[in-house]
Amino acid sequence: MNDPEAIVEPLRADPGRAAILCDVDGTLAPIVDDPAAAAVPARTRALLAMLAERYRLVACITGRRASAARRIVGLDQLTYAGNHGLELLRPGEVEPTLDPALGHRGSAAAGFVARLDWDRLASAGLRLEDKGPIQAIHWRGAADEAAAEQRARALADLAAEEGLVPHFGRLVLELRPVAEVHKGVATRRLITTTGVAGALFGGDDHTDRDAFAALRELEREGGVDTAVCVAIASPEAPPQLQREADLVVEGPEGFFDLLGRL
Numbered sequence: 001m002n003d004p005e006a007i008v009e010p011l012r013a014d015p016g017r018a019a020i021l022c023d024v025d026g027t028l029a030p031i032v033d034d035p036a037a038a039a040v041p042a043r044t045r046a047l048l049a050m051l052a053e054r055y056r057l058v059a060c061i062t063g064r065r066a067s068a069a070r071r072i073v074g075l076d077q078l079t080y081a082g083n084h085g086l087e088l089l090r091p092g093e094v095e096p097t098l099d100p101a102l103g104h105r106g107s108a109a110a111g112f113v114a115r116l117d118w119d120r121l122a123s124a125g126l127r128l129e130d131k132g133p134i135q136a137i138h139w140r141g142a143a144d145e146a147a148a149e150q151r152a153r154a155l156a157d158l159a160a161e162e163g164l165v166p167h168f169g170r171l172v173l174e175l176r177p178v179a180e181v182h183k184g185v186a187t188r189r190l191i192t193t194t195g196v197a198g199a200l201f202g203g204d205d206h207t208d209r210d211a212f213a214a215l216r217e218l219e220r221e222g223g224v225d226t227a228v229c230v231a232i233a234s235p236e237a238p239p240q241l242q243r244e245a246d247l248v249v250e251g252p253e254g255f256f257d258l259l260g261r262l
């Protein structure tokens with residue numbers, strides 16, 4: 001395996017021109033059965049607070065809402081790109097700003113779900129999660145999950161007719177306002193707007209591969225001199241993520257140790 005000390009050295013040598021970017025669930029916060037109970041350990045929080053004083057940018061990029069990510073991490077002084085980058089919550093800000101490229105599309109998904117019959121959908125086991133510009137429909141725990149998924153697929157078709165972009169995950173349908181919503185877009189925007197010369201990204205899931213790809217592309221283009229992609233290994237982690245990484249660490253514990261080297 002590659003030597004972590006040597007790999008992070010360019011970042012550590014010039015923290016004022018470096019960014020530390022990471023996912024939250026499964027990367028900073030251990031995976032728990034109830035996503036609402038996710039929390040970042042106190043020692044990780046303390047370490048991130050120290051890094052935020054030295055590094056040009058310390059940011060979390062997550063599929064959760066930006067405000068939820070900040071609550072889980074527990075630090076106001078970091079930057080949070082929520083909803084895969086559609087929302088940006090900067091240090092000290094109370095409200096996240098929506099990606100300006102969204103324009104009036106920011107409320108398109110909320111407008112769509114507001115017109116649905118939620119009494120009927122709820123009796124079929126579907127429930128709504130309001131994520132602002134993204135609306136998520138879950139059916140985990142439905143009495144008949146297959147039937148509930150059929151309902152969700154019908155809703156996805158309807159939403160697509162209205163110009164929304166349906167995205168299926170595990171027992172969840174996300175209705176997105178635009179197609180280009182992923183962590184790669186968020187990563188590129190954060191790096192180009194802060195003008196750092198090097199960046200590290202840590203993540204544990206498929207969605208984090210887009211951030212890896214964005215970092216690699218920036219490095220090829222000369223947008224950054226140093227790109228460090230870190231895969232957080234777990235039994236559920238996709239094998240591609242590890243193949244594409246410069247470093248593989250064992251779970252949030254391993255990522256904590258790596259942050260300690262920075």
Ligand SMILES: [Mg+2]
Pocket residue numbers: 023024025026027203204205
């Ligand atoms: Mg994750």
